Amino acid sequence: MELCIRSRALLNWSQQAPQFLGKSSLSATLKTQFLQFNNKKKNYFNFRKLPSFSRQAHCPAIPKCSRKSTASAASSSSSVAVGPEKDRLPADINVTETVEPNSRLRLSVEVPPAVCDDCYKRVMNEFMKQAKVPGFRPGKNVPESILLSYVGKQNVLKATVESVLKRTLPHAMSSVTGRALRDSVRIATKFSDMEKDYSSHNSLRYDVIVDVAPEVKWIPDNGYKNLKIIVELDSDINAKGASEKELRRRQKSLGTLRIVTDRGLQIGDVVVLDISATKIDKDKSNVQNIPDAESKGFHFDTEDGDKVLPGFLNSIIGIQQGEKKSFPLVFPESWSQASLRGVHAQFTVEYKELFYRDMPELDDSLADKLLPGCTTLQQVKDSLFQKCLEVEQMAKDQATDNAILDQLTKMVEVDIPQSLFEEQGRQLYGAKLLEIQANMKLNEQQLASLSSPKAVNEYLENQKENITKMIKQNLAVGDIFKRENLQFSTEELVKEVENSITEFKRHKQEYDEERVRDQVQEVLEGAKVLEWLREHAEIQYITR
Numbered sequence: 022m023e024l025c026i027r028s029r030a031l032l033n034w035s036q037q038a039p040q041f042l043g044k045s046s047l048s049a050t051l052k053t054q055f056l057q058f059n060n061k062k063k064n065y066f067n068f069r070k071l072p073s074f075s076r077q078a079h080c081p082a083i084p085k086c087s088r089k090s091t092a093s094a095a096s097s098s099s100s101v102a103v104g105p106e107k108d109r110l111p112a113d114i115n116v117t118e119t120v121e122p123n124s125r126l127r128l129s130v131e132v133p134p135a136v137c138d139d140c141y142k143r144v145m146n147e148f149m150k151q152a153k154v155p156g157f158r159p160g161k162n163v164p165e166s167i168l169l170s171y172v173g174k175q176n177v178l179k180a181t182v183e184s185v186l187k188r189t190l191p192h193a194m195s196s197v198t199g200r201a202l203r204d205s206v207r208i209a210t211k212f213s214d215m216e217k218d219y220s221s222h223n224s225l226r227y228d229v230i231v232d233v234a235p236e237v238k239w240i241p242d243n244g245y246k247n248l249k250i251i252v253e254l255d256s257d258i259n260a261k262g263a264s265e266k267e268l269r270r271r272q273k274s275l276g277t278l279r280i281v282t283d284r285g286l287q288i289g290d291v292v293v294l295d296i297s298a299t300k301i302d303k304d305k306s307n308v309q310n311i312p313d314a315e316s317k318g319f320h321f322d323t324e325d326g327d328k329v330l331p332g333f334l335n336s337i338i339g340i341q342q343g344e345k346k347s348f349p350l351v352f353p354e355s356w357s358q359a360s361l362r363g364v365h366a367q368f369t370v371e372y373k374e375l376f377y378r379d380m381p382e383l384d385d386s387l388a389d390k391l392l393p394g395c396t397t398l399q400q401v402k403d404s405l406f407q408k409c410l411e412v413e414q415m416a417k418d419q420a421t422d423n424a425i426l427d428q429l430t431k432m433v434e435v436d437i438p439q440s441l442f443e444e445q446g447r448q449l450y451g452a453k454l455l456e457i458q459a460n461m462k463l464n465e466q467q468l469a470s471l472s473s474p475k476a477v478n479e480y481l482e483n484q485k486e487n488i489t490k491m492i493k494q495n496l497a498v499g500d501i502f503k504r505e506n507l508q509f510s511t512e513e514l515v516k517e518v519e520n521s522i523t524e525f526k527r528h529k530q531e532y533d534e535e536r537v538r539d540q541v542q543e544v545l546e547g548a549k550v551l552e553w554l555r556e557h558a559e560i561q562y563i564t565r
């Protein structure tokens with residue numbers, strides 16, 4: 022139900038609140054914190070990890086034009102991200118590099134006849150070793166025409182083209198070593214076209230598309246060194262007020278709800294209501310229901326009046342059993358649901374049941390019930406206040422980091438590769454599916470439906486803005502880490518990798534140790550960057 026104020030709280034530690042209580046109740050928040058507090062781990066920032074690419078150097082700027090290069094036949098052997106170790110070629114291949122949108126390069130490769138002939142000879146020698154040609158002993162020389170007839174010209178053609186690709190691709194990729202994103206390499210030319218080209222000209226041409234690490238452009242240059250940040254904090258995280266509300270919640274839990282029949286609604290009561298609402302147009306001729314503001318049998322605690330639409334509580338005070346009330350309210354411009362901002366609504370409320378709380382008096386005798394292990398009321402208050410102080414600091418730190426990351430996003434320009442966008446989006450969608458599965462226990466049919474390409478693509482489209490923002494944050498943080506020569510210890514890295522792998526094993530999940538290491542490294546880099554930015558930024562806190 023869409024009646025409550027959706028707070029601008031910048032907290033990630035609240036429980037899922039009912040839709041009516043868009044502003045998560047502090048008591049639920051604190052209950053979660055008390056359950057998780059002893060094994061909490063500080064989360065410096067909440068962005069997901071990017072796919073890894075070579076960390077050899079700062080990502081170079083890519084000129085916005087085509088350029089030609091020659092992959093030398095005598096170049097020294099070195100391993101590349103795709104394909105096997107480079108093989109010495111009998112002649113040079115020509116590679117033309119063309120910049121395309123989204124940090125993508127097109128490598129147009131020209132393989133001369135000398136290289137194709139050498140690949141053809143190798144293929145024929147291999148067939149000669151393996152083929153059992155009638156009339157010839159295995160491994161003995163077989164005339165080319167007979168071998169071709171036995172193996173088939175088309176099979177030899179396919180094998181030769183494959184050999185050319187296998188031997189020349191590592192050379193073609195040499196120019197992007199250290200820049201190419203993992204798993205982004207794709208041969209764009211159809212295999213059938215390569216066969217025709219080779220058959221006609223005894224040479225080969227093919228195009229390779231590869232995404233490269235994008236360049237991060239700061240506007241203004243080095244602007245991150247002079248950040249001015251305004252951090253908005255929710256008033257509910259104030260430790261003093263929060264601890265008082267938590268004590269009140271615990272006192273309520275020890276009380277008893279008793280039915281009221283002889284009076285109207287008062288502050289402190291719990292009332293059961295049926296609520297409906299319609300939009301009010303200026304000419305009052307077009308009446309539309311507001312489904313998000315409707316609820317049947319809604320239990321409303323009047324002490325939570327600050328969490329609902331302004332004016333709602335005052336409009337129902339005094340309502341009697343069986344009575345209906347109708348009154349107009351306006352959704353504020355700050356309302357979280359954009360479609361309801363500024364909407365004039367006519368609410369109708371029907372009183373169903375009314376309760377008051379019969380609560381025990383707060384004294385030392387309740388201490389252990391309020392907080393196990395405490396013997397006095399003052400101990401309870403002190404313990405709750407201390408916990409709330411720590412929660413407040415965690416929330417403040419998280420809000421600060423979020424504000425910094427939001428500011429960084431506005432200061433960078435990045436031409437995001439499509440492969441990077443898709444992998445980041447799929448990681449987020451996978452995490453969302455795991456969360457849904459944990460909460461709802463989906464069956465195989467439901468899981469298959471949510472995992473379909475259509476569902477994933479819809480998520481990528483709907484979340485395009487958020488995914489893009491997250492990638493920009495990650496790239497900005499990584500760029501600052503390199504620019505400022507920040508470091509963390511090897512011991513920190515090893516320890517965190519071991520902890521992560523232990524978690525994977527405990528949950529019996531598969532993992533790639535290299536990727537785990539890359540992701541842990543990015544987390545540690547992010548923590549160092551945010552620590553550095555907090556120290557160098559001008560930060561102002563505003564409580565809402």
